[in-house]
Amino acid sequence: MRKPQFIAEQGRKPSGLLGQIVARVMAKETADENGFALELLQPRPEDAVLEIGCGHGETLAKCAKIISRGSLCGIDFSPVMHRHAKRRHRRLVAEKRIEFHFGSNDWLPFDDQSFDKVFAVHTIYFWKTPLDHLAEAHRVLKPEGRFVLGFRPAEDAGFRATYPSEIYYIRPEAEVAKLTRDAGFEAGDLKRHVRGKLQFSFVIGTRAQDKSA
Numbered sequence: 001m002r003k004p005q006f007i008a009e010q011g012r013k014p015s016g017l018l019g020q021i022v023a024r025v026m027a028k029e030t031a032d033e034n035g036f037a038l039e040l041l042q043p044r045p046e047d048a049v050l051e052i053g054c055g056h057g058e059t060l061a062k063c064a065k066i067i068s069r070g071s072l073c074g075i076d077f078s079p080v081m082h083r084h085a086k087r088r089h090r091r092l093v094a095e096k097r098i099e100f101h102f103g104s105n106d107w108l109p110f111d112d113q114s115f116d117k118v119f120a121v122h123t124i125y126f127w128k129t130p131l132d133h134l135a136e137a138h139r140v141l142k143p144e145g146r147f148v149l150g151f152r153p154a155e156d157a158g159f160r161a162t163y164p165s166e167i168y169y170i171r172p173e174a175e176v177a178k179l180t181r182d183a184g185f186e187a188g189d190l191k192r193h194v195r196g197k198l199q200f201s202f203v204i205g206t207r208a209q210d211k212s213a
Contacts, residue, residue, distance in 0.1 A: 002161065002162060002163075002164065003162055003163055003164065005164050005166065005167065008163055008164050008166075008167040008168060009167060010022045011026075011163075011167075011168075012125075012126045012167055012168075013077065013078045013126075014026075014055075014078050014080045014081055015078065015079070015080055016080070019078065019080035019081070020080060020084065023055065023056050023080065023081055023084040024056075026055060026056060027055075027056040027058045030121065030122060031058065032193075032195050033121060033122075033150055033193060033195065033200045034058070034059040034062075034121055034150075035059075035062070036150070036193045036200070036202070037059070037119055037121050037148050037150045037202060038059065038062065038063055038119075040148045040191060040202055040204055041117050041119050041146060041148045042117075042146065043063055043066045043067060043070075043117055044066075044070070044116075045066060045067060045068040045069050045070065046067075046069045046070045046116075047067060047070040047115075047116040047117050048070050048071045048072075048073075048114060048115045048116050048117070048142075049063060049067060049070065049071070049072050049073070049115060049116065049117045049118075049119075050073045050074070050075070050108075050110070050114070050115045050117070050118045050119075050140065051072075051073070051074040051075075051118075051119055051120065052075060052105045052108075052118065052119070052120035052123060052133070052137060053075070053076055053077075053105060053120050053121070053122070053123035054074025054075060054076050054081075054085060054100065055076055055078070055081045055085070056081060056084060056085055056088065057074055057084075057085030057086075057088060057089050057098070057100060058088075059121070060072050060074050060089070060098050061088075061089050061092060061098070064092055064097050064098060067097075070116070071099070072092075072097060072098045072099070073098070073099045073100075073101065073110070073115075074098065074099070074100050074101065075100075075101040075102070075103055075105055075108065075109075076100070076101075076102065077102070077103060077104045077105070079102065082100060082101075082102040085100045086100050105120075105123070105133050105136060105137075106127075106129070106132040106133045106136055107136065108136045108137075108139070108140050110140045111140070112139055112140065113139075113140065113141065113142045113143065113145075114140045114142070115140050115141055115142060115145060116141075116142055116145050116146070117145060117146050117147075117148075118137050118140065118141050118145065118146075118147050118148075119147065119148040119149070119150070120137070120148075120149055120150070121148075121149075121150035121151070122150065122151065122152075123151075124149060124151050124169075124171065124176060125151065125152075125163075125167075125168040125169050125170060126167070126168070126169070127169065128169065130169075130171075130179050131179060131182060131183055134149075134179055134180060134182075134183030134185070135183045135184065137183070138183050138184040138185055138207060141207045142207065143207055143208065143209045143210050144206060144207065144208075144209050145206065145207050146204070146205075146206055147180075147185055147204070147205040147206065147207070148202055148203075148204055148205075149176065149180060149202065149203045149205070150200060150201070150202045151171075151176060151200070151201055151202075152170070152198065152199060152200055152201070153170070153171065153172055153173045153176070153199065153201045154170045154171055154172040154173075154175075155172060155173060155199060155201075156198065156199040158197060158198075159198070159199070173190060173201050173203075176201070176203055177190060177203050180203050180205050181205075184207070185205030185206065185207065186205060186206045186207070186208055187203055187204070187205045188204050188205065188206065189204045190202070190203055190204075191204065
């Protein structure tokens with residue numbers, strides 16, 4: 001059944017009382033693929049890690065069990081999700097283990113080459129100009145850093161039939177991989193993950209070592 005447009009809008013940018021409910025539901029519904037993304041990210045204890053579209057913050061909190069000497073940052077443009085993540089993980093925030101930033105990820109408030117690892121899951125559907133977002137991810141990634149982009153592809157017919165195209169820009173795997181390369185990443189493996197009838201794809205990219213270094 002095709003999702004009503006107002007529900008799809010909540011998936012893009014949770015807001016109001018319904019958005020608070022969506023935050024809790026999304027944390028449970030997306031835990032499997034977010035966990036798979038972390039496995040692909042291969043975080044090390046000393047890494048600086050950024051999650052783009054961090055939403056509920058549960059994935060970063062899970063990553064905090066690994067990152068003991070590094071840093072964790074998340075950014076999201078939904079005020080509801082930003083408040084939810086800060087409140088839900090207030091202990092980690094107070095301990096300065098995680099920073100949650102409010103803002104758009106087509107203009108990241110971080111210096112060039114700030115992070116060893118950058119990842120984003122279930123975000124690319126909402127990027128009308130995906131190269132702007134991907135270029136920012138590339139800019140803040142350190143040379144030889146690792147980037148993981150997770151999404152449900154157009155090859156998943158059920159996903160394509162369920163979500164309205166006015167809000168969800170659902171792209172095939174090959175297009176996403178090309179966009180990643182066009183943004184400057186050396187796009188390597190494409191991994192697939194299946195949960196029931198749901199298909200997930202993950203593009204893994206790296207930033208090349210600076211030739212001048």
